[in-house]
Amino acid sequence: MAAVGFHSKLSAQEAGSYRVPAEEAPHQFTFMQWPASRQVYSDSEFLDLTQQTIADIANTISEFEPVKMLADASLHRSARQKLSASVELWDIPTEDLWCRDAGPIFAINNDRQLAIKHIQFNGWGEKQTHQHDSQIARRVADHLELPLIPTELFGEAGGVEQDGHGLLIAHESSWVNRNRNPGMSRADIERHLLQAYGAERLIWSNGVWGEDITDYHIDSLARFTGPGRVLVNLPEQIDDEDPFHRAALETHERLITAGLDVETIPEPNIRRITGPEFVASYANYYACNSAIIAAQFGDAETDQIAETKLKQHYPDREIVMLNVDPLGELGGGIHCATQQMPAV
Numbered sequence: 001m002a003a004v005g006f007h008s009k010l011s012a013q014e015a016g017s018y019r020v021p022a023e024e025a026p027h028q029f030t031f032m033q034w035p036a037s038r039q040v041y042s043d044s045e046f047l048d049l050t051q052q053t054i055a056d057i058a059n060t061i062s063e064f065e066p067v068k069m070l071a072d073a074s075l076h077r078s079a080r081q082k083l084s085a086s087v088e089l090w091d092i093p094t095e096d097l098w099c100r101d102a103g104p105i106f107a108i109n110n111d112r113q114l115a116i117k118h119i120q121f122n123g124w125g126e127k128q129t130h131q132h133d134s135q136i137a138r139r140v141a142d143h144l145e146l147p148l149i150p151t152e153l154f155g156e157a158g159g160v161e162q163d164g165h166g167l168l169i170a171h172e173s174s175w176v177n178r179n180r181n182p183g184m185s186r187a188d189i190e191r192h193l194l195q196a197y198g199a200e201r202l203i204w205s206n207g208v209w210g211e212d213i214t215d216y217h218i219d220s221l222a223r224f225t226g227p228g229r230v231l232v233n234l235p236e237q238i239d240d241e242d243p244f245h246r247a248a249l250e251t252h253e254r255l256i257t258a259g260l261d262v263e264t265i266p267e268p269n270i271r272r273i274t275g276p277e278f279v280a281s282y283a284n285y286y287a288c289n290s291a292i293i294a295a296q297f298g299d300a301e302t303d304q305i306a307e308t309k310l311k312q313h314y315p316d317r318e319i320v321m322l323n324v325d326p327l328g329e330l331g332g333g334i335h336c337a338t339q340q341m342p343a344v
Helices: 002-006 044-061 073-080 133-144 186-197 243-257 300-313 325-330
Strands: 027-033 067-071 087-091 105-108 114-120 148-154 160-162 167-171 201-205 222-226 229-234 261-266 286-288 291-295 318-322 339-342
Touching: 027 044, 027 133, 027 286, 044 067, 044 087, 044 286, 044 291, 044 318, 044 325, 067 073, 073 087, 105 339, 114 133, 114 186, 133 148, 148 186, 160 186, 160 222, 167 186, 167 222, 167 243, 186 201, 201 243, 222 243, 229 243, 229 300, 243 261, 261 300, 291 300, 300 318
Parallel strands: 027 067, 067 087, 114 148, 167 201, 229 261, 291 318
Antiparallel strands: 027 339, 105 114, 160 167, 222 229, 286 291
């Protein structure tokens, strides 16, 4: 972690004054990453399909706020063929598309100054190559000439959900895990997460260890839509043999017991992709300026329920729903592919 500390020019007191705003707060722009690695994507046809999906998301978001796409300079020409002119390409090499996890976590202080809180990405516990992706936060900080504040944590921002008003929720499986933070207790990790986000309280639920690459990121299940208000994506029919179903119910109950305002949204019953590894989460949406960018899965009934529910929670925003099935096949969604930079 010493190399990270070199980039921070702030005292401990100054670093502690920064907090991460709510996602729905105004953005300066959105960061995204271009999927590129042949080690990750051995199937060239699927890589092309995934790149087109990322371009579709970026092009849609760019109608509401500027988008910065991170990609090695050698790929800019081919990426530009898929991206609209309003998406700006930056020469920062990437392996994969998951900017929520590998990208910068922006924080602001009371003087509306920006810094980047650095939770070190390590390929979801050394499960995937990350030669470039582990360096993205540092390189973005250097590019923007922003302080990079170390958190002492290994992990991913998709593993913690925050309302921007002092409250966090997380699954233990994504943090209290030898593949991220060996030797740290839950209390240690909680303290560092609260400091990283400038929050006061963290609600834990168990999650699921070792069944998917993320160890069950919270942002595929539960999302804050306002202070103390949560939208949870639950299956209509619970399979008691499914560890994710059991964990989802436990998280739902923990949030209610903690006194939060909790609403549910159903998973789709009909899907274009039916494989058991496919992630079909309406909750994995992105709140950009004036719009909510969410997934639709081809189930006319639940797609409509999701759109209606999102409109109820975000009445002043346009709801845009996209087919992002390749991301679901990879185990994620739109939120996983985006990272916001707050407006200052």
